[in-house]
Amino acid sequence: AVPDRCLETVAAFHPCVMTIALPDDEYGAFAVDAPSRLSNALAKFDAVGAGPGMTTGPGSVRIVERLLALTSIPRVLDADAINVMAELDWATTHPDQVGPLVLTPHPGELHRLVGVAPKDRELQIVASETLANRTGAVIVVKGGPTVVVGPDGRYTNTTGNPGMATGGSGDVLTGVIASLLGQGLSPWDAARLGVWIHGRAGDLAATQYGQASMTALEIVHSLHRAF
Numbered sequence: 001a002v003p004d005r006c007l008e009t010v011a012a013f014h015p016c017v018m019t020i021a022l023p024d025d026e027y028g029a030f031a032v033d034a035p036s037r038l039s040n041a042l043a044k045f046d047a048v049g050a051g052p053g054m055t056t057g058p059g060s061v062r063i064v065e066r067l068l069a070l071t072s073i074p075r076v077l078d079a080d081a082i083n084v085m086a087e088l089d090w091a092t093t094h095p096d097q098v099g100p101l102v103l104t105p106h107p108g109e110l111h112r113l114v115g116v117a118p119k120d121r122e123l124q125i126v127a128s129e130t131l132a133n134r135t136g137a138v139i140v141v142k143g144g145p146t147v148v149v150g151p152d153g154r155y156t157n158t159t160g161n162p163g164m165a166t167g168g169s170g171d172v173l174t175g176v177i178a179s180l181l182g183q184g185l186s187p188w189d190a191a192r193l194g195v196w197i198h199g200r201a202g203d204l205a206a207t208q209y210g211q212a213s214m215t216a217l218e219i220v221h222s223l224h225r226a227f
């Protein structure tokens with residue numbers, strides 16, 4: 001589901017991608033009436049992933065509010081969806097029941113969400129654990145290594161490499177976790193398996209292309225071997 005004027009670009013990316021055009025604003029971002037058009041479609045999905053590249057404009061704020069209220073559907077929220085949550089002060093204003101929810105912040109986004117700077121990684125992880133315990137959400141604390149925290153504990157991932165520090169690598173993870181949620185895995189299982197598979201695909205891409213030369217697309221193209 002993309003702003004109308006992005007539709008042809010996204011649809012042309014791969015012939016198997018199915019698209020939904022939502023109203024856009026004068027900047028080409030989601031318009032404020034975008035979520036009302038999304039509502040009918042949302043009811044039939046098994047899982048939702050959102051955030052990368054969506055901007056934090058007024059239409060995105062409305063969409064994120066809608067997705068946060070959609071507590072019956074498993075969701076993975078990343079990038080600008082997390083930036084919007086930070087603007088909404090979600091970490092202190094969240095409702096009692098947030099439903100099945102995975103958050104995948106990088107250290108900068110986590111800073112905005114919980115107010116702890118990236119220079120103290122352990123403090124960022126502890127703040128994420130506190131938020132996870134309070135809300136029931138699973139939080140993927142990205143890095144080398146990535147740590148997944150949730151009400152069921154803390155998991156430290158064993159795959160991945162610095163060649164993955166390139167634009168779009170995290171977006172790939174959002175897609176992998178969304179797919180696993182859609183296949184019926186719990187947020188805790190989808191997040192842990194997702195970061196492992198994603199890192200393994202990154203390691204396979206590095207073997208083939210080298211850490212300096214690999215891009216996020218090579219991670220995508222290595223996923224089948226990782227699975």
Ligand SMILES: NC(=O)C1=CN([C@@H]2O[C@H](COP(=O)(O)OP(=O)(O)OC[C@H]3O[C@@H](n4cnc5c(N)ncnc54)[C@H](OP(=O)(O)O)[C@@H]3O)[C@@H](O)[C@H]2O)[C@@H](O)CC1
Nearest residue numbers: 051052053054055079080106107108109118143167168171
């Ligand atoms: N293909 C596309 O179109 C893509 C589009 N995307 C979209 O691009 C937009 C910008 O997103 P972004 O992540 O580039 O910038 P942003 O959120 O301002 O973060 C920078 C801040 O975070 C920090 N920081 C980050 N990593 C860190 C680390 N490991 N360790 C420590 N600090 C770290 C960093 O700190 P600094 O390095 O400056 O010290 C800085 O403060 C956004 O709209 C997104 O949706 C993306 O999803 C990518 C693919």
Ligand SMILES: Nc1ncnc2c1ncn2[C@@H]1O[C@H](COP(=O)(O)OP(=O)(O)O)[C@@H](O)[C@H]1O
Nearest residue numbers: 106143144160161162164165167168169170171
């Ligand atoms: N040194 C590293 N070791 C392991 N994984 C890394 C390393 N650097 C980056 N990554 C992984 O790459 C991904 C980067 O995600 P993110 O910062 O959201 O990128 P983007 O928003 O550009 O897609 C994360 O999954 C992170 O764990």
Ligand SMILES: [Mg+2]
Nearest residue numbers: 079106170171
């Ligand atoms: Mg990201």
